[in-house]
Amino acid sequence: MSKTAPTTDVHTITVQTETGQHEFEAKSGITLRQALRRHGHSPHNAVTNIANCGGRGHCGLCVVEIVKDAPPPTQALDSTLSGMGMGRLSCLVTIDHDMTVRL
Numbered sequence: 001m002s003k004t005a006p007t008t009d010v011h012t013i014t015v016q017t018e019t020g021q022h023e024f025e026a027k028s029g030i031t032l033r034q035a036l037r038r039h040g041h042s043p044h045n046a047v048t049n050i051a052n053c054g055g056r057g058h059c060g061l062c063v064v065e066i067v068k069d070a071p072p073p074t075q076a077l078d079s080t081l082s083g084m085g086m087g088r089l090s091c092l093v094t095i096d097h098d099m100t101v102r103l
């Protein structure tokens, strides 16, 4: 029987904003958009905070810049935006490791 490294269900998300850098812990399996909103951050501005698709990956209005340890895109729209250097759709990024985000 082989031994594997222990896994963690909680990861550190570092958020860089105009006011500084903040860190919080987020559980594996939730989206980056959910984690940000649960901890007082938002990928949206005042308008897109109201008019968005609710995290379904359709509107393209939850873009963030993942500046460190970005996971590879898994969905077409996220992949297209990422490939164009336009950021990532936070509702299509599932947290499974530590990462740093710029809002």
Ligand code: FES
Pocket (backbone or CB within 6 Å): 033, 052, 053, 054, 055, 056, 057, 058, 059, 060, 061, 062, 089, 090, 091, 092
């Ligand atoms: S909230 Fe609409 S694409 Fe992410």
